[in-house]
Amino acid sequence: MLAAIMVLSAxxxxxxxxxxxxxVRFKVEGDPLVDKIDAQLPQTQCGQCSYPGCxxxxxxxxxxxxxxxxxxxxxxxxxxxxxxxxxRDPKPLNPENGVPQEKTVAVIDESRCIGCTLCIxxxxxxxxxxxxxxxxxxxxxxxxxxxxxxxxCPVDCIDMAPIEQDILTWKWPYPENRLEKAS
Amino acid sequence: xxxxxxxxxRLWKFHxxxxxxxxxxxxxxxxVSAARMPARLVLPLHQHIGEPxxxxxxxxxxxxxxQMIARPQGYVSAPxxxxxxxxxxxxxxxxxxxxxxxxxxxxxxxxDGEECWMExxxxxxxxxxxxxxxxxLIREAxxxxxxxxxxxxxxxxxxxxxxxxxxxxxxGVECEPFITCDDMLMREAPGDIIGGLRVIQHALxxxxxxxxxxxxxxxxxxxLRQAVAGYDDIEVVEVPTLYPQGSEKQxxxxxxxxxxxxxxxxxxxxxxxxxVGTAAAVHRAINRGEPLISRYVTITGxxxxxxxxxxxxxxxxxxxxxxxxxxxLGRIERLIMGGPMMGFALxxxxxxxxxxxNCILAATAKDLPPxxxxxPCIRCGACADVCPVNLLPQQLYWYSKHHxxxxxxEYDLFDCIxxxxxxxxxxxxxxxxxxxxxxxxxxxxxxxxKEKSDIARRRHEFRQLRIEREKAxxxxxxxRKKSALKADTAMAERDKKKAEIQAAxxxxxxxxxxxxxxxxxxRKSFGKEAxxxxxxxxxxxxNASDNERKE
Numbered sequence: 001m002l003a004a005i006m007v008l009s010a011x012x013x014x015x016x017x018x019x020x021x022x023x024v025r026f027k028v029e030g031d032p033l034v035d036k037i038d039a040q041l042p043q044t045q046c047g048q049c050s051y052p053g054c055x056x057x058x059x060x061x062x063x064x065x066x067x068x069x070x071x072x073x074x075x076x077x078x079x080x081x082x083x084x085x086x087x088r089d090p091k092p093l094n095p096e097n098g099v100p101q102e103k104t105v106a107v108i109d110e111s112r113c114i115g116c117t118l119c120i121x122x123x124x125x126x127x128x129x130x131x132x133x134x135x136x137x138x139x140x141x142x143x144x145x146x147x148x149x150x151x152x153c154p155v156d157c158i159d160m161a162p163i164e165q166d167i168l169t170w171k172w173p174y175p176e177n178r179l180e181k182a183s
Numbered sequence: 184x185x186x187x188x189x190x191x192x193r194l195w196k197f198h199x200x201x202x203x204x205x206x207x208x209x210x211x212x213x214x215v216s217a218a219r220m221p222a223r224l225v226l227p228l229h230q231h232i233g234e235p236x237x238x239x240x241x242x243x244x245x246x247x248x249x250q251m252i253a254r255p256q257g258y259v260s261a262p263x264x265x266x267x268x269x270x271x272x273x274x275x276x277x278x279x280x281x282x283x284x285x286x287x288x289x290x291x292x293x294x295d296g297e298e299c300w301m302e303x304x305x306x307x308x309x310x311x312x313x314x315x316x317x318x319x320l321i322r323e324a325x326x327x328x329x330x331x332x333x334x335x336x337x338x339x340x341x342x343x344x345x346x347x348x349x350x351x352x353x354x355g356v357e358c359e360p361f362i363t364c365d366d367m368l369m370r371e372a373p374g375d376i377i378g379g380l381r382v383i384q385h386a387l388x389x390x391x392x393x394x395x396x397x398x399x400x401x402x403x404x405x406x407l408r409q410a411v412a413g414y415d416d417i418e419v420v421e422v423p424t425l426y427p428q429g430s431e432k433q434x435x436x437x438x439x440x441x442x443x444x445x446x447x448x449x450x451x452x453x454x455x456x457x458x459v460g461t462a463a464a465v466h467r468a469i470n471r472g473e474p475l476i477s478r479y480v481t482i483t484g485x486x487x488x489x490x491x492x493x494x495x496x497x498x499x500x501x502x503x504x505x506x507x508x509x510x511x512l513g514r515i516e517r518l519i520m521g522g523p524m525m526g527f528a529l530x531x532x533x534x535x536x537x538x539x540x541n542c543i544l545a546a547t548a549k550d551l552p553p554x555x556x557x558x559p560c561i562r563c564g565a566c567a568d569v570c571p572v573n574l575l576p577q578q579l580y581w582y583s584k585h586h587x588x589x590x591x592x593e594y595d596l597f598d599c600i601x602x603x604x605x606x607x608x609x610x611x612x613x614x615x616x617x618x619x620x621x622x623x624x625x626x627x628x629x630x631x632x633k634e635k636s637d638i639a640r641r642r643h644e645f646r647q648l649r650i651e652r653e654k655a656x657x658x659x660x661x662x663r664k665k666s667a668l669k670a671d672t673a674m675a676e677r678d679k680k681k682a683e684i685q686a687a688x689x690x691x692x693x694x695x696x697x698x699x700x701x702x703x704x705x706r707k708s709f710g711k712e713a714x715x716x717x718x719x720x721x722x723x724x725x726n727a728s729d730n731e732r733k734e
Contacts, residue, residue, distance in 0.1 A: 043636035045643050053643065077629075125642040144639045167229070169631075170283040171624025175617040177557045 034062045040081040042074045045124035046146035048098045053124065061086070072098035073145075104145040104160040106138045112157035119149035119158060192420055195440040197433045199569040200425040201604045203360050203524065205399060206550070210363045210483040213491035215371055218480075219507055223272065224292045224498030226252070226263050227279045230537040231327040232334045233259030238290060244271050247301040249474050252290055255322070261335045261538075262325045265292055266476040266496035268299040280501075280520050280537060284530035292498065303472035314340075314386040317469065321386075324468035325475045325538075330354060330365075330429070330458035331521060333539040336465070339455055340386045349453035351389035352438060353380055353462055355396040355403060356422065356429035359522035361550075362542040364479040365459050367492040369396065369403035372463055373410035379462030380417065382469045387455055392417040393438055394459070397424045426524065427602040431456045433571050445598050460541075480504065480536055484545035486514040495536050501543050502532040510545050519544040523551055524603040558611035566605035566615060572598050576605040576615050583622035588629065591622050599623075 037058035044054070049070040051057040060066035061082070068082040069091045076093070083090035093100065108119075108128075115133040120126075127143045130136030150158050229235035236253035246252055246265040253263040269292045277289040309317060322337040342348050353376070357365040369376060376394075384392055394411070396404050398421050411417040422428060422437055432443045434456065441452045449456055460478065467473045476497055483490040488509025495504060505512060512532055519526040520540055536543075544550070566576035574595055582591040596619060605615040 038640070041636075042632070043639035043643065045639065054640070124646065125639050126646050127642070142638070142642060144635075165283070165285065167279065167281045167283055167285050167287050169628075170281075170285060171628055172282070172617065172620035174621050175557075175614050 031059075031062055034058050036085060037061050037082065040074075040078055040085060041071060042078060042144075044073045044144040044146045046073060046144070046148060048072050050097065067091075067094065069094045070097045072100050075100040103163050104147070105140050105143045105163050106145070106147065106149055107140075107159050107161045108136055108138055109157040109159065110135050110137060112155050114155055114157075116154060118152040118154065122148045122152045124148060192418070192438075193440075194420075194422060195437055197428075197436045197571050198573050199571045199604060200427065200433075201569050201607050202424070203426055203607060205424075206361045206483070207363050207366070207399065210361070210481050210490040210492060211366060213489060215367050215479060215492045215494055217477075218493040218495045218499060218504055220267065220294055220296065220496070221499045221503045222293075223500075224266055224269075224294065224496060225277050225500070225535040226266070226290045226292065226498040227277075227535065227537055228253050228263060228288045228290065229279075230263070230333060230497070230539065231261040232332060233257065233261070235288065236260060236263050238274055240271055240290075242271050242274050245269075246271060246292065247299055249301045249303065249476060251323070251325075251474070252292075255335075259335055259338065261327050262323065262474075263290070264325055264474040264476050266498055267292065267294045268297050269294040278531060278534055280529055280534040280540065282527040289535075305472040306469050309382050309469050310385055314342075314388065317382060317386045320469060321465055323474070324464070326461060326464045326468060327475075327538050328458055329460035329464060329478060329538065329541070331525070331539055331541055333537075336457070336461055339450075339457065340383055342387050342455075343450060345450070345453070348387050348389050348450065348455055349391070350439060350455075351380070351384055351387055351392045352434060352454060352456045353392065353394040353459055354429060354431070354434060354456050355394055355400070355407070355459040356434060357400070358397060358424070358426045358429040359524050359526075359542075360426075361483050361544050362481050362522050363483070364481045364492050364541050366400045366403050367481075368460055368463060368479050369400070370406050373406045375463040375466045376407070376459050377410045377414075377417070378470055379464065379466035380457075382465050383455075383457055383462060384416075389455070390416070394419045395422050395434055395438060396420070397422055397428065399424045427571055427600070427604065430571065430600050430602060432600070445595065475538065478536075478538065478540070480540055481542040482508045482510070482545070483542065484510075484515070484519075485547040485549045486511055486516075486545035495540075497538060498535045500533045500535055501529070501540075504536070504543060505532065505545055514547055515545045516548055517544075517546045517551055519546060519551075524607065525601065554614065555612040557613050560611055560613060563610060565608045565610065569604040569608050571602060571604060572600060574599060576619075579622075580613060580615050580618050583618040586625070588622065588626050592626065596622055596626075 034055070038055050041054040041058060047053065049057045049066065051060055051066065057066060057070065061068060068086065068088060069079050071078050072093060079090050079093065082088075113135050115130060115135060117130065117132050117136070119136060120128045120130055124146060125142055125144055127139045128136055128149060129139060145160065147160050150160065228238070234255070234257040237256045238253045240246055240252050246269065248265060248268045250265045251262050252265050252271070255262050271290060272293040273291040275289065276286040277291070278284070279287045279289065281287070306312060306320070318337040318340050321340065322335065326336040327333045328336055328339070355365050355369050357363070380392055380394070394407055394417065396407065396419065404419060404421055407419045411419055420438060428434055428437060431449060435449055435452070435454050436442055439454060441454070443449050443452060464475050468475070477494055478497065479492050480495045481492050482504050487505060488511070491508055493504060493507070501518070502512065515532075518529045518532060520529055521527065521542055521544070523544065523546070526542070526544060560577055560580060562577060564577065567574070570576055578594050579591055579596055579599070582594065583596075599619050601616050601620065603616050606613065609615060
């Protein structure tokens with residue numbers, strides 16, 4: 001009886017130590033769920049979800065503070081992907097956060113730009129090039145179309161232009177079904 | 184008629200395939216002639232798979248026939264050459280033959296009519312050149328696969344880490360209805376084809392060469408058999424007519440019995456395929472020093488009075504060619520580049536001929552019945568029976584229709600060669616290939632967006648990091664300044680104290696001296712009064728200075 005208690009206690013201590021060691025040795029830095037959620041978000045960093053960027057929103061979803069339908073740039077695709085990832089029911093986009101819009105790119109009217117650098121400070125992905133009292137320009141390939149630079153511009157020289165299709169980005173349209181359309 | 188050779192070689196079969204009506208005889212009655220010189224040639228910079236070419240001449244510059252006017256950008260790319268001598272009239276966006284109907288960057292040449300060639304440098308004996316040099320020359324000549332895909336040819340002629348390949352297949356199958364440009368080329372210029380074949384064979388160090396031709400082209404078979412007489416390592420193989428036998432993987436299966444792995448290349452199983460037109464272009468590039476500036480094009484369809492093949496300069500407007508063949512633009516219901524199975528409809532008549540234009544099909548309702556309304560899928564499985572890649576088109580259709588992009592890839596969507604056999608046999612008139620093209624495009628778009636969002640995430644994280652770092656740097660700088668200021672005030676205080684001490688010392692000394700002088704004076708005046716003051720007085724300052732020095 002005593003021997004059995006001793007053996008079990010010894011085992012408990014050994015496993016306790018082992019688990020304690022493993023918890024320290026193999027500690028996972030950060031939350032892998034946040035990374036997975038963040039990977040599904042479009043990374044426009046526009047803040048329309050009411051969080052200051054995509055990662056804070058991902059953290060809020062992981063904590064259960066935010067719902068999965070607050071990202072207008074991601075639209076239905078992102079909601080479906082998040083629902084799939086988190087095993088929740090998909091729901092329509094929350095209209096309070098905005099409506100999905102056509103993809104755009106910021107364009108600076110360079111003749112009107114006064115070189116104030118306010119837009120450079122606002123750009124979340126460093127896609128605006130320029131210096132104080134020098135003309136600024138947008139690196140179109142890096143622009144996420146978040147339109148955060150439009151608001152701070154004191155001379156309204158930034159416009160959001162729709163991205164034009166060329167033969168490299170063109171894709172075949174969804175086939176039109178005349179019967180289904182008629183019914 | 185030439186069953187002996189056909190009988191010795193064993194042929195295999197690929198799965199499925201269809202027998203659409205051929206319509207080939209209508210365009211093979213007239214011999215090939217050079218097309219008329221148009222008023223303007225429009226040359227798109229992107230006539231091939233890969234990166235577009237980059238102009239090397241400016242607007243207004245004079246160019247010679249065969250001169251390179253745009254150079255390749257990157258590895259998978261091809262240059263563009265001037266098809267005739269003339270002036271560069273413009274560089275800008277013009278409508279190009281593409282299913283989207285969009286415009287793209289083009290160079291426009293106004294011919295001067297003199298056909299003045301640049302200096303041509305034919306290679307006298309290509310066997311003396313190393314294969315890499317030959318590939319380079321083929322790249323410089325702007326040669327791309329002329330069978331339809333337009334993949335830069337020189338890349339395919341690189342055996343890679345293998346020293347030599349087993350089989351080089353020359354593809355003269357031309358299985359798609361209406362198209363006859365390869366047939367006519369084989370009939371009229373078999374020597375060019377064999378010349379190019381020898382060059383490619385040398386570049387690849389291929390052990391054997393097979394020229395595959397469908398049995399519906401007896402004249403082409405006869406012409407090539409005659410041309411290869413005397414070569415032991417080249418064999419002309421007659422294959423039974425079946426669509427889509429001209430597709431590379433299917434043809435390899437038929438000739439060698441080997442299957443190209445789904446994620447691999449023909450090269451992986453020791454085979455390289457080239458179109459007969461490409462071989463002829465290689466011959467002209469190496470043995471005559473002429474880059475790719477023209478090609479055979481079939482102009483056919485019921486809207487054309489005299490269907491035929493023409494030797495066309497690249498950049499010639501299709502409308503000119505249709506008119507030259509007594510075509511009636513008003514009667515055309517659908518203008519198609521390529522054939523009825525794999526070609527695509529064009530949005531206008533004035534688009535230029537490019538390197539991949541093998542056929543211009545000016546079709547009326549007689550050639551191509553209008554698309555009948557799509558009915559629900561009845562799961563008959565006819566599409567799976569004819570699929571040459573052994574896919575399940577009805578499953579692919581189901582998932583494509585419902586935008587299930589993960590599932591559609593599980594059913595190997597990307598192995599689909601878009602041959603159109605499934606759409607051809609579908610009793611419900613479902614445009615299956617259109618669904619597959621849509622799904623492929625959607626997947627590519629999503630991948631592009633994913634890539635872009637990854638870049639945006641990295642840039643955003645870097646920006647956060649930079650802002651943090653700058654903040655920390657500012658703080659450190661401020662702290663440094665503060666401590667430096669503190670150190671300064673401490674130093675000043677210490678100096679001040681020192682100075683005070685010094686001053687105090689000086690003061691006490693001065694006082695002491697003054698006291699001593701006073702005492703001296705008093706003593707002397709004392710002595711003067713006793714011994715007479717006059718004799719001692721001049722020594723007094725000396726004594727005083729001595730005293731000071733001692734102190």
